[in-house]
Amino acid sequence: MLATLERVKIIETAEMLGNMINATDIADKYRFYYHKLHQDGRTKAKIEAFVKMKEVYEDVQRFGRYHPDYKQVMRKVRELKRDMDLDENVANFRKAENEIQSILDEISMLIGKAVSANIKVATGNPFFETGAACGGGCGTGGGCGCSA
Numbered sequence: 001m002l003a004t005l006e007r008v009k010i011i012e013t014a015e016m017l018g019n020m021i022n023a024t025d026i027a028d029k030y031r032f033y034y035h036k037l038h039q040d041g042r043t044k045a046k047i048e049a050f051v052k053m054k055e056v057y058e059d060v061q062r063f064g065r066y067h068p069d070y071k072q073v074m075r076k077v078r079e080l081k082r083d084m085d086l087d088e089n090v091a092n093f094r095k096a097e098n099e100i101q102s103i104l105d106e107i108s109m110l111i112g113k114a115v116s117a118n119i120k121v122a123t124g125n126p127f128f129e130t131g132a133a134c135g136g137g138c139g140t141g142g143g144c145g146c147s148a
Helices: 005-022 025-039 041-061 071-083 088-115
Strands: none
Touching: 005 088, 025 041, 025 088, 041 071, 041 088, 071 088
16 A cells, blocks of 8 residues: 555544544543543442453353353343443443444544445444435345345
8 A cells, every 4th residue: 555645634634533523522521431430439340240240141141041040140140230331420421422423423424425425334323324224234135125
């Protein structure tokens, strides 16, 4: 790949765009809640407990319902996940994360559509998908009504 002046300008512009995004209130909010999430002892304990139980859950999943601790592990994982999800710091972080992801999705769509209307941009957000009912990448072979 040759480093042409045109490519260098595109990369510089992308870096400027990244800096502009970093300077927004939404990015500040994301960083604030990210640090708060990792600094609060109770929140960290909830996350760590869930991660440990998730490892046990993955081990139990190998045997499925035949594992002797299946019901207890499934119940405990759901309880810890709910406890973690209801934590104020986790909820605020996820909300901020979704806001910044939304901006990044919009920018990706704008850039992709500026190049060509046929460019497919994976946003993970059905709001940005146009045309086919599923965005054309469902993998069902058109079973959902898309033009796959």
